[in-house]
Amino acid sequence: METDILSNKQYISGILNTKAPSGKGTIIEYTVLTTLGDCIKETFNFPYDLTSKKLGEINVKSSSRHDSKNGYEWAFGKRPDSYIPDYFVCVGLNKEYTEILHVWVIPGNARVIGSYGVHVIDSPRGLKRVAKYEVDPVPYNEVFQSIDFTSFPEFCNTGNTDLIKNRSLAGDLRDRKSIDELEMVYGIGCYQSFLDWINNNKLNKYFDIKTGLIGIYQGERSLEMTEETYPTYDYMGKYMGFIKGGRLTRYDYFSLDDKDRPVPKIRLIRNAIRAYTETNKTITLDQIKQETGIEDPEPILNRLRQQGDIILVNHCAYKYV
Numbered sequence: 001m002e003t004d005i006l007s008n009k010q011y012i013s014g015i016l017n018t019k020a021p022s023g024k025g026t027i028i029e030y031t032v033l034t035t036l037g038d039c040i041k042e043t044f045n046f047p048y049d050l051t052s053k054k055l056g057e058i059n060v061k062s063s064s065r066h067d068s069k070n071g072y073e074w075a076f077g078k079r080p081d082s083y084i085p086d087y088f089v090c091v092g093l094n095k096e097y098t099e100i101l102h103v104w105v106i107p108g109n110a111r112v113i114g115s116y117g118v119h120v121i122d123s124p125r126g127l128k129r130v131a132k133y134e135v136d137p138v139p140y141n142e143v144f145q146s147i148d149f150t151s152f153p154e155f156c157n158t159g160n161t162d163l164i165k166n167r168s169l170a171g172d173l174r175d176r177k178s179i180d181e182l183e184m185v186y187g188i189g190c191y192q193s194f195l196d197w198i199n200n201n202k203l204n205k206y207f208d209i210k211t212g213l214i215g216i217y218q219g220e221r222s223l224e225m226t227e228e229t230y231p232t233y234d235y236m237g238k239y240m241g242f243i244k245g246g247r248l249t250r251y252d253y254f255s256l257d258d259k260d261r262p263v264p265k266i267r268l269i270r271n272a273i274r275a276y277t278e279t280n281k282t283i284t285l286d287q288i289k290q291e292t293g294i295e296d297p298e299p300i301l302n303r304l305r306q307q308g309d310i311i312l313v314n315h316c317a318y319k320y321v
Contacts, residue, residue, distance in 0.1 A: 018149060026154050028062040028091050031100075031144045044154075047083035055105070056086035063090070064097045065122060072122040074102070080115040084108040091140065092120065100141035104133040153203070169194050173215035174222070176208065207231045209249075209275045210291065212239030221276065242278075249278055268292045269300050270320070273310050277320035285316040 018027065029049050033039045038053040050058040061076035068075070074092040085108050092102035104120070112118050112130055120130055127134075149155045169186055179191050191213070198205060198216055206222040207214045212231040215222070223229055229244045241250035250271055272291045276283035288297050301318065304310045313319050 018155065023155075024097060025060070025062055026152075027147065027149050028144075029060045030149070030152055031140055031147060032058070032060050032089050032091065034143045034147065035140050048085040050089075052087075057108075058087050058089055059083075059085045059108075061088055061090045061117070062093065064093045065095050065101070068119075070119070070121050071126075073126070074120045074122070075117070076119070077117040078113075088113060088118075090118065090120070100137050100144050102127075103135050103137045103140050104130050105135055106130070106133045153201070166194055166197050170216045173208070173213055174217040174219040176211075176219065176221075178211070179213070207242065209242060209278065210272075212242070220281075223278065241275075244278055249275055265292075265294060265297075266300055266304070269294065269297050270304060270309060273304075273318050274320040282313045282317040282319045284318075288318070 018024065029041060033041055033050055036050075036052055036054075039050040039058070041050055042048060048057045049060045052058055059078075061078075063074040063076055065072055065074060074090070076088065076090045087108060088104075088106045090102075090104040090106060091100055092104075093100055102120070106113060106118065110133070112133075118130070120126055165186060169182060169190060172182060172185070182190055195214060198214070203216045205214055205216060205225040206218045207225055207230070208219065209221050209223060212233065214225065214231070218224070223242065223244070225231075228246070229242065231242045232240050232248065234240055241248055243249075269288060269292055272288055273283050276287070283291070285297070285301075288301070289295060294300075301310070305312060309320065310318050311321050
């Protein structure tokens with residue numbers, strides 16, 4: 001499980017290890033995808049790897065030729081309770097994992113697929129057992145030899161010299177650090193450099209609904225940036241709020257003096273609750289105090305409830321309606 005979590009983080013960051021099993025497997029998935037030519041690739045840890053117009057759901061398995069108690073073999077394993085796709089594409093490589101020697105396209109319900117997958121012994125008898133499923137490995141090997149794995153999102157940041165710095169900065173953004181705090185650690189202009197970096201790769205992007213700062217990790221009060229959901233700024237570059245589904249949600253800022261005035265207090269609390277509702281979350285009383293800096297929001301919350309602007313979902317948790 002820990003390996004899966006680490007691999008998923010590397011996948012998201014574009015630094016999947018090409019020498020690790022997950023990285024090798026991903027390269028073979030792209031090899032199969034490119035060779036078949038009619039596939040789309042599913043996300044990391046999806047029940048199956050590819051969807052093909054001709055073959056349907058595909059799980060790609062790969063194995064190097066290795067010694068076992070039964071002799072040299074290729075082992076294409078699976079868990080007994082794992083999802084059964086329409087086909088398994090099993091790719092057998094040499095011992096060094098540098099050349100594709102065999103490819104078998106096996107229906108998911110074929111008898112040769114056992115509870116723990118299929119083992120192909122490298123002997124006349126073992127190869128005959130799966131002979132009817134074997135296809136020409138040459139096109140697959142030609143793609144494998146020429147493929148540029150750095151062009152794929154899982155590996156797009158491999159070799160990036162600023163990667164450690166940018167990942168650390170992304171974590172600080174998720175933890176709600178301000179630009180001033182970031183620049184104290186990473187230097188002047190670090191946030192703009194970070195934006196240039198994420199704009200040049202295929203990573204998912206998230207923005208903080210309160211500050212408008214953009215990162216690659218999803219935090220408690222962040223939304224994923226899409227064509228319909230994105231932060232908006234005024235002509236001076238100051239964050240105004242965010243667009244979602246064609247509607248602008250403002251997240252206003254006021255000085256400490258302004259917060260003592262009734263109207264800004266009401267607006268500030270209402271907008272905080274509304275913004276949290278946009279992320280499909282409720283907001284607790286403590287979070288309202290933290291987000292607005294208002295120590296006694298209860299009277300205003302009661303007033304907003306009476307007006308029908310907000311509802312109390314459960315004990316001390318509010319939602320905009």
